[in-house]
Amino acid sequence: MAVMSVNPTRMELTNLKRKLVTARRGHKLLKDKRDELMRRFLELVRENKRLRAEVEAGIKQANVKMSLARSSMSDEVLNVALELPAQEMSLEITEKNVMSVMIPQFDVSFKTADESGIYSYGYAFTSADLDDAVKSLSEIMPKMIRLAEVEKSCSLMASEIEKTRRRVNALEHVMIPQYEDTIKYIAMKLDENERSATTRLMKVKDMMLEQSHHYSERAN
Amino acid sequence: MYKIAAVGDKDSIYGFASLGLDVFPVTQAHEAKLTMKKLADSDYAVIYITEKLLSLIPEEIEKYKDSPLPCIIPIPGVNGNTGIGMKNVSRSVEQAVGSDIIS
Numbered sequence: 001m002a003v004m005s006v007n008p009t010r011m012e013l014t015n016l017k018r019k020l021v022t023a024r025r026g027h028k029l030l031k032d033k034r035d036e037l038m039r040r041f042l043e044l045v046r047e048n049k050r051l052r053a054e055v056e057a058g059i060k061q062a063n064v065k066m067s068l069a070r071s072s073m074s075d076e077v078l079n080v081a082l083e084l085p086a087q088e089m090s091l092e093i094t095e096k097n098v099m100s101v102m103i104p105q106f107d108v109s110f111k112t113a114d115e116s117g118i119y120s121y122g123y124a125f126t127s128a129d130l131d132d133a134v135k136s137l138s139e140i141m142p143k144m145i146r147l148a149e150v151e152k153s154c155s156l157m158a159s160e161i162e163k164t165r166r167r168v169n170a171l172e173h174v175m176i177p178q179y180e181d182t183i184k185y186i187a188m189k190l191d192e193n194e195r196s197a198t199t200r201l202m203k204v205k206d207m208m209l210e211q212s213h214h215y216s217e218r219a220n
Numbered sequence: 221m222y223k224i225a226a227v228g229d230k231d232s233i234y235g236f237a238s239l240g241l242d243v244f245p246v247t248q249a250h251e252a253k254l255t256m257k258k259l260a261d262s263d264y265a266v267i268y269i270t271e272k273l274l275s276l277i278p279e280e281i282e283k284y285k286d287s288p289l290p291c292i293i294p295i296p297g298v299n300g301n302t303g304i305g306m307k308n309v310s311r312s313v314e315q316a317v318g319s320d321i322i323s
Contacts, residue, residue, distance in 0.1 A: 038316065038317070041316050042322070045309065045312070045313055045316075045322060046322060048309050049306070049309055049322060052305055052306060052309060053306075055295070056295070056296050056301055056305065059295055059296050060296060060300075060301065062235060063232070063235075063296075063297075063298050066231070066234075066235050066298070067231075067298065070231070078234075082234050082235070082237045082238055087238065087239060087240035088240040089223075089224055089239060089240035089241060090221045090222065090223055090224075091221070091222040091223070091224060091265050091266065092221070092222070093222055093265055093289070095288070102288055103288075104265070104288055104289065104291070106265070106266070110240065111240065133235055134235060134238045134239070137235045137236060137238075137239060138239050141239055144268070144293070144295075145224075145266070147293060148266040148268075148291040148293045149291070151291065151293055151308075151309070152288070152291040154309065154312050155285055155286075155308075155312050156286070156288065157316065158312035158313070158315040158316040159285075159286055159315065161315075161316040161317075162315050162316060
């Protein structure tokens with residue numbers, strides 16, 4: 001039994017009862033928050049896992065093509081080809097509020113809308129493998145952006161879930177039992193005081209009657 | 221307007237340059253630290269980093285874990301996949317649920 005160190009007074013009792021009601025409501029709300037966060041998190045984390053597998057496979061493929069390209073071209077030519085990109089990618093970020101966790105949402109925009117903008121070189125001196133490599137990278141790019149978004153959201157939500165779970169557990173297993181026990185303790189203490197006051201009054205009454213009527217002498 | 225960066229050894233990330241990402245060829249741990257700091261302080265929202273480089277500076281990455289930006293995403297480099305990326309996903313599941321239930 002975990003009783004807080006308080007004075008067993010009626011005022012303390014009222015305060016504690018009010019606190020217990022608040023704690024119970026907070027506990028319910030936090031539990032709902034945790035459950036909903038968990039549901040969304042699991043959805044997101046499944047997507048995360050799928051995306052990551054896809055992206056990793058895609059990059060691996062692109063790397064294979066890239067090494068093919070590198071083997072058929074000299075380093076200088078390759079460097080010159082990739083040195084000055086024609087395309088430029090920029091992100092617009094909006095934040096979405098999921099159960100008070102701010103998760104980022106990315107919106108990609110390109111400098112040139114032209115699809116061939118990814119080839120920053122003339123085709124004369126480079127091998128076709130380089131085109132292949134760049135193309136497969138550009139195909140995997142939207143997934144990589146989405147992966148970034150999802151992975152960040154997952155890690156933010158994971159830490160929020162951990163925090164919420166701690167709070168729920170603290171309320172459920174520490175705060176609420178403590179309040180309940182203390183309330184019970186004060187109630188019993190007050191009842192006890194009341195009983196002892198009644199007994200005292202009865203005793204005093206007996207003594208007063210005895211004084212004025214001398215019952216015990218008459219009985220003899 | 222935010223930008224995207226790719227950090228890692230030159231061979232792994234040079235392809236991204238043509239897509240319009242900013243590439244930062246780095247191989248050493250201390251260089252990587254400086255670069256990450258610089259990138260996180262300027263307006264890069266997403267930083268792709270090769271798994272190999274990430275394994276050299278894990279504590280640097282940990283710092284940005286709870287802030288909304290930047291997103292630091294490990295990608296496999298030319299020397300292959302080390303599985304750090306997947307491990308990170310499992311770790312966040314473990315943090316949230318208590319054990320890795322999706323694997």
